[in-house]
Amino acid sequence: MPYINLQQAADATGKSIRTIRRLCNSPESKDYITYEDGKLQIEVSFLEQNYPMVNAPNTGMPPKIDIGQSYDMANQTPIPNGNPHNSEKLLHEIEMLKLELKYRDQITREKDKQIEILERSLLMLGEGSRKDQEKQEPQLEDPLAPAEKKRRWWPW
Numbered sequence: 001m002p003y004i005n006l007q008q009a010a011d012a013t014g015k016s017i018r019t020i021r022r023l024c025n026s027p028e029s030k031d032y033i034t035y036e037d038g039k040l041q042i043e044v045s046f047l048e049q050n051y052p053m054v055n056a057p058n059t060g061m062p063p064k065i066d067i068g069q070s071y072d073m074a075n076q077t078p079i080p081n082g083n084p085h086n087s088e089k090l091l092h093e094i095e096m097l098k099l100e101l102k103y104r105d106q107i108t109r110e111k112d113k114q115i116e117i118l119e120r121s122l123l124m125l126g127e128g129s130r131k132d133q134e135k136q137e138p139q140l141e142d143p144l145a146p147a148e149k150k151r152r153w154w155p156w
Helices: 006-013 017-025 027-032 044-050 084-135
Strands: 003-005 033-036 039-043 070-072 077-079
Touching (some): 003 006, 003 044, 006 017, 006 044, 017 027, 017 044, 027 039, 027 044
Antiparallel strands (some): 070 077
């Protein structure tokens, strides 16, 4: 991974050197910083994760290119994608995604059916328990028994 010094990082992000130094001193950044010639260097990808890039840093690496796109190292420019094999790969990938979507739809329908069956079972069980409760005779309280006094929390 390419590393840049603090001044380059500050220029690339538009932040101050002190802010970049604070980022470097945080415990999460220990894996992304290094010292070269006594100077603090920070990894570009880690810097991009934490602060948006205002200006692109000059790391000596070619700029990012799209997947499947070729790069002309002599002129340092991306070559337009005219590869017919890429379109075949993409079509194959689209077909695979369609099949996966169809499979997930089928699984979802099966789950919905199972949920419906379980709901019906619960309804049948719920009605059966209600019928059992209706069959039991309600117990009448003895009208001559003294009513229980309501207890209060205060003693007077």
